[in-house]
Amino acid sequence: MPSTSSITNALTIDVEDYFQVSAFAPYIERSEWDLRECRVERNVERILALLEEHNTQATFFTLGWIAERYPALVRRIVDGGHELASHGYGHERVSDLSEAAFFEDIHRAKALLEDIAGVRVQGYRAPSFSIGSGNLWALDTLQRAGYRYSSSIYPIRHDHYGMPDAPRFAHQVRDGLIEVPPTTLRMFHRNLPSSGGGYFRLLPYALSRWMLRQVHRQDGSPAVFYFHPWEMDVGQPRVQGIGFKTRFRHYVNIGRMEQRLGHLLQDFHWGRMDHIFLSPQTPEVARG
Numbered sequence: 001m002p003s004t005s006s007i008t009n010a011l012t013i014d015v016e017d018y019f020q021v022s023a024f025a026p027y028i029e030r031s032e033w034d035l036r037e038c039r040v041e042r043n044v045e046r047i048l049a050l051l052e053e054h055n056t057q058a059t060f061f062t063l064g065w066i067a068e069r070y071p072a073l074v075r076r077i078v079d080g081g082h083e084l085a086s087h088g089y090g091h092e093r094v095s096d097l098s099e100a101a102f103f104e105d106i107h108r109a110k111a112l113l114e115d116i117a118g119v120r121v122q123g124y125r126a127p128s129f130s131i132g133s134g135n136l137w138a139l140d141t142l143q144r145a146g147y148r149y150s151s152s153i154y155p156i157r158h159d160h161y162g163m164p165d166a167p168r169f170a171h172q173v174r175d176g177l178i179e180v181p182p183t184t185l186r187m188f189h190r191n192l193p194s195s196g197g198g199y200f201r202l203l204p205y206a207l208s209r210w211m212l213r214q215v216h217r218q219d220g221s222p223a224v225f226y227f228h229p230w231e232m233d234v235g236q237p238r239v240q241g242i243g244f245k246t247r248f249r250h251y252v253n254i255g256r257m258e259q260r261l262g263h264l265l266q267d268f269h270w271g272r273m274d275h276i277f278l279s280p281q282t283p284e285v286a287r288g
Contacts, residue, residue: 007216009223010180010277011058011270012085012151013047014125015040015066018230020091022128023246024239030090033065039236040066041073043229048080050258054265057081059273061125061151064089064109071116078117083272085123086110086147093130094138094152102138106145123273125226126152129182132163143174148278151180151224156191164191169221170277180277183223185211196226201253205260209267222276225264232257 017040019028028036044060051058060077062084067074078084089109094102106124113121124147131138131152142150150173155166168191170180184191193199194211212223230236234255242250 006269007220007222008269008271008276009212009225010273011051011056011265012125012224012226012273013044013058013060014087014226014228015044015060015062016087016091016127016228016230017066018233018236018250019239020063020065021228021230021250022091022093023250024242027239027242037237038069039233040229041070043233044073044077046232046258047229048076048082050261050265051082052080054262056265056270057083057272057275058270059083059085059123061085061087061123062113063087063091064112065091067109067113067116074113074116078119083123083274084113084117084119084121085125085273086113086121087125088127091127093128094126095130095132095135099137099141103141103145106142106147110145110147122148122278124150124152126150129154133165139173139177139179143177148176149178149180149273151182151226151273153179154182154193155184156193169219178277180224180273182226183212183215185215186218195224197228197231198249198252200225200227200260201231201257205263208260209264212268223268224273225270227257227261232261 017038019036086109089105110121153163153166155168157164168184173179183195185194200208
């Protein structure tokens with residue numbers, strides 16, 4: 001197996017603001033989005049500075065809604081050498097959409113991002129990893145819309161998403177389309193999430209680092225790590241009236257996130273999704 005230091009992992013950022021989180025949907029109407037304080041621009045700038053400090057490139061799965069309002073930020077991402085990818089337009093869960101509505105969402109986002117940045121958009125990540133066993137038709141729709149890869153199926157068991165029996169690593173799902181799932185560690189006959197988000201904020205950093213290294217040792221494959229700009233924003237307005245579980249998941253250890261990301265960038269080698277999984281030197285992609 002390759003050593004940890006020889007593997008380039010994929011660092012990914014889901015560019016959305018705090019009020020667009022799916023768990024807040026029952027509390028914040030879409031009609032309120034334009035009335036809320038938008039903090040995504042300053043938070044992405046902090047991320048870009050952190051990446052520049054560590055000489056690291058990443059993939060930014062960006063909402064069309066954000067790109068439409070902050071086109072200069074989108075161009076700043078591309079000018080920094082990072083990959084621009086799609087998070088859809090309006091952060092709607094795929095499981096809540098019809099095929100026609102989903103195609104409209106992903107086609108609109110792709111065209112908007114490409115028009116703003118002048119680059120080809122090849123990747124897509126579903127909001128809340130909302131592609132699973134009940135809507136695999138979405139993969140055909142992504143293929144039809146011209147995407148080359150998706151990172152939308154999380155092979156874990158979760159109360160809001162997940163497809164625990166799905167392959168754990170990059171695999172071909174349609175002609176010309178691969179699925180690159182977030183990283184899990186296989187232990188105790190189940191897949192344990194080890195790829196970022198709330199789990200990264202909740203668990204001690206040493207444990208997260210150990211899990212990623214175990215994936216390298218056991219499987220010899222690149223990891224796919226993700227986080228959101230709002231996860232390092234201690235100053236974001238607090239949403240009132242939310243339940244304890246939602247409040248805990250969203251706000252736990254936000255104040256420690258930036259420091260942990262710094263350690264992560266030091267301890268592992270990171271790169272863009274397209275460079276790792278679509279280049280001629282890409283790791284072997286299994287057929288799904």
